[in-house]
Amino acid sequence: xxxxxxxxxxxxxxxxxxxxxVGRASAVGVASAAIVGGGAKAAPTAQxxxxxxxxxxxxxxxxxTDGLDPRTWTDSVTxxxxxxxxxxxxxxxxxxxxxxELAESWEAKxxxxxxxxxxxxxxxxxxxxEFDADDAIYSLNRHRGETKSxxxxxxxxxxxxxxxxxxxxxxxxxxxxADLPYVLSDYHLIMVPDxxxxxxxxxxxxVMTIERFDPGVSVSFKRQRDYWKPDRGWLDGMTxxxxxxxxxxxxxxxxxxxxxxxxxxxRAVALVKKNPSLEIVQAPGGWHAILAMMCDAAPYSNPxxxxxxxxxxxxxxxxxxxxxxxxxxxxxxxxxxxxxYFHSQLAQRPHDPDxxxxxxxxxxxxxxxxxxxxxxxxxxxAVNEATxxxxxxxxxxxPIDVKKEPADGFWDNVWLKAPFITSYWGGRPAATEMLGVxxxxxxxxxxxxWKSEKFDKLLTDxxxxxxxxxxxxxxxxxxxxxxxxxxxxIPVFRDWIDAHSSKVGGHTPxxxxxxxxxxxxxKAWLEA
Numbered sequence: 012x013x014x015x016x017x018x019x020x021x022x023x024x025x026x027x028x029x030x031x032x033v034g035r036a037s038a039v040g041v042a043s044a045a046i047v048g049g050g051a052k053a054a055p056t057a058q059x060x061x062x063x064x065x066x067x068x069x070x071x072x073x074x075x076t077d078g079l080d081p082r083t084w085t086d087s088v089t090x091x092x093x094x095x096x097x098x099x100x101x102x103x104x105x106x107x108x109x110x111x112e113l114a115e116s117w118e119a120k121x122x123x124x125x126x127x128x129x130x131x132x133x134x135x136x137x138x139x140x141e142f143d144a145d146d147a148i149y150s151l152n153r154h155r156g157e158t159k160s161x162x163x164x165x166x167x168x169x170x171x172x173x174x175x176x177x178x179x180x181x182x183x184x185x186x187x188x189a190d191l192p193y194v195l196s197d198y199h200l201i202m203v204p205d206x207x208x209x210x211x212x213x214x215x216x217x218v219m220t221i222e223r224f225d226p227g228v229s230v231s232f233k234r235q236r237d238y239w240k241p242d243r244g245w246l247d248g249m250t251x252x253x254x255x256x257x258x259x260x261x262x263x264x265x266x267x268x269x270x271x272x273x274x275x276x277x278r279a280v281a282l283v284k285k286n287p288s289l290e291i292v293q294a295p296g297g298w299h300a301i302l303a304m305m306c307d308a309a310p311y312s313n314p315x316x317x318x319x320x321x322x323x324x325x326x327x328x329x330x331x332x333x334x335x336x337x338x339x340x341x342x343x344x345x346x347x348x349x350x351x352y353f354h355s356q357l358a359q360r361p362h363d364p365d366x367x368x369x370x371x372x373x374x375x376x377x378x379x380x381x382x383x384x385x386x387x388x389x390x391x392x393a394v395n396e397a398t399x400x401x402x403x404x405x406x407x408x409x410p411i412d413v414k415k416e417p418a419d420g421f422w423d424n425v426w427l428k429a430p431f432i433t434s435y436w437g438g439r440p441a442a443t444e445m446l447g448v449x450x451x452x453x454x455x456x457x458x459x460x461w462k463s464e465k466f467d468k469l470l471t472d473x474x475x476x477x478x479x480x481x482x483x484x485x486x487x488x489x490x491x492x493x494x495x496x497x498x499x500x501i502p503v504f505r506d507w508i509d510a511h512s513s514k515v516g517g518h519t520p521x522x523x524x525x526x527x528x529x530x531x532x533x534k535a536w537l538e539a
Contacts, residue, residue: 058516064537066249066515068526069260069269071391073253075227076423080210081199082153082160085422087273087525088230088253090198094529095232095249096137097201097215100128100147101192103440103523109192113142113202113216122475123187130178134239136204137220144174145205151182154199162199164454165447168474187475189482193441198529218244218533227253227419232532245517245536255418257391264510265289271511271518271535273525274391277335283510292509293337294520297347297438297445300329300396302383302500303458308430310381315374317498320381321360323367323404326502332399333392334505341501344490345436345445348504349522352442352483354490367407381411384429388421393433396502427458434458437524442486443474450493459498466492514538 072087081093100114111117114128134142151172154160168191171183182191194200204214213221216239219232230251238244252269254260257276264272265286275283275291283289304311304320311317326340339348342360346353385397394415401411416425425432439445447470448454452462466489473485493499507525511518517535521528527535 058538060245060517060536061539062245062536063247064245066246066271066532066535066537067269068249068251068531069254069263069272070251070526071253071255071257071260071274073227073251073255074388074419074422076420077226078210079213079221079224081201082158082162084161084199085426087529088251090524090529091251091526091531092213092221092224092230093198093201094217095219095532096213096217096221097203098134098217099196099198099200099202100130101195103193103196103528105519105521107440107522109196109440112196113147114195117192119189119191121187123189123191123477124184124475126182126184126191127175128180128182130180132178134216136214136216137235138204138214140204142202142216143177144180146202147180148172148174149205149207150202151195151200159455160199161448161456162194162197164449164451164456165194165197165444167451167453186471188443189477190441190443190474193439193444196440197444198524219246219249222248229253238533240533243533246532249532255388257387267512270515270537271509271526271531273507273509275508275510276391277333277337277508280335280337280508288513290511290513292507292511292518292520294507294522295339295347295349295504296507296522296524297345297350297436297504298507298524299341299345299347299436299438299501299504300390300393301345301434301436301458302396302400302502303432303434304498304500305430305458305460306462306498307460310374310376310379311430311498313374313376314496315370316376316379316381317496317500319367319369319371319374319407319409320400320404321367321500322363322370323407323409324400324500324502325362325403326360327362328403329396329399329502333395334503337508338503338505341503342490342494343497343499343501344493345438345449345499345501346442346486346490347438350442351479352486354487357487357490357494360494362403364403364407367404367409371407371409381409381431382414382429383411383431383433384414384416384425385433386416386418386421386425388416388418389432389434390505393435397433427456432458438522440523443470446470446486446489447474450489450497450499461493461497461499463492463496511535 101109102112104110115131117128119126154162154166168184170185173181218238219234222231222233232249383397385394397413469485476482
């Protein structure tokens with residue numbers, strides 16, 4: 012057997028720590044998160060969950076181009092759809108460790124290259140079919156091979172998936188990956204019935220079914236049966252109203268049109284706290300703003316241009332002006348301070364106009380045309396971030412034109428197409444997963460077109476290594492090379508800031524993603 016321990020058999024059993032799992036230190040999770048109440052109410056009243064009621068959610072991250080094929084999902088609305096109607100094999104728990112979901116246990120051997128997953132019995136899809144190995148294999152294989160799925164990058168390491176019996180599968184990897192259970196918690200990897208292909212709807216094992224899906228407008232869900240998880244599934248239904256405009260979304264929440272929302276403008280946190288019937292749900296995590304420069308497109312193919320822009324940006328200004336301090340400074344790599352593999356000895360890159368001017372002059376591209384495509388579809392304030400960079404870069408003699416892009420269709424028409432854009436990443440539970448999905452040479456979502464054999468080798472070595480200290484050396488080295496050479500300008504990591512009415516229970520902070528890592532429908536309830 013591998014040194015990787017067998018997983019617990021039920022979702023409610025004690026969770027193994029990261030050190031037990033891959034020899035790593037314990038991760039910062041819910042202990043660093045907080046529910047901050049309004050007025051004199053410091054925390055929600057502890058009450059037993061109550062069944063019934065319709066939860067009304069106001070959400071950004073929806074577009075008329077959205078669909079229900081999980082390979083296409085890129086933002087909050089479809090992510091929540093997936094976690095509401097379906098389940099994964101593995102769940103990323105509250106303390107950022109992998110726990111069983113439709114896989115009730117797993118074990119690895121041969122340097123984490125050979126895995127066996129034991130599937131949960133007695134769980135049925137919304138169409139009545141019982142979940143089994145054929146469904147798991149089909150669902151995973153949809154993200155392998157020639158596909159544009161957001162999970163395709165991490166899944167490339169899989170060499171074969173085989174059925175051992177009706178409720179057991181074997182996954183063989185090209186090279187060992189101690190973080191495979193984290194990979195399988197990716198929101199794209201929902202379980203659907205074998206052969207399922209009608210993406211006008213979604214058949215899953217989740218807490219609710221989708222009653223109506225109107226892309227970019229609204230989604231309605233309904234609970235039709237008792238949920239297979241005994242400690243979750245309290246609501247009768249949920250509606251999502253897509254409100255991409257930050258002010259309109261906040262007004263809908265403040266006026267009581269929706270019970271819960273997210274991406275609360277940091278400037279409005281104090282306003283929400285003044286109301287004793289409203290609460291802020293705040294969690295630090297891996298969400299980070301990124302200005303992505305394609306390393307194979309001029310002028311960003313010149314490393315001095317990339318360095319010039321990295322020194323030109325004023326990170327403190329962006330953190331204060333756009334996020335009111337609700338976050339931390341980024342250092343041009345995607346690993347947050349909450350991750351046990353964060354490079355704590357890598358010096359923070361300062362705002363240095365002189366060095367920015369030096370590198371831009373060194374690039375020898377005095378007539379370089381720098382166009383930054385910006386849209387608040389990425390996050391509220393992305394356009395303002397672009398104009399702040401434009402202003403600070405001008406002090407170094409670097410001309411930037413900001414091209415404001417429409418929010419609708421941004422992810423289909425601009426992201427992965429324009430050579431310099433404002434964007435964001437929600438982070439991943441494991442450092443190797445985040446580094447792989449966004450920076451591995453052949454990753455479909457490599458939005459900086461970063462290609463480095465050295466980096467890919469370090470990533471492979473890190474994935475295979477189960478010793479914490481040795482693994483840290485590889486992951487620190489990857490952060491260093493991205494910091495110096497990569498095309499990612501990462502100014503800040505932002506806290507998740509959700510909000511809900513005090514009548515909403517069970518909506519807790521999660522470092523993974525907003526809306527309780529997308530699981531608000533299965534975890535929340537409405538108090539009497």
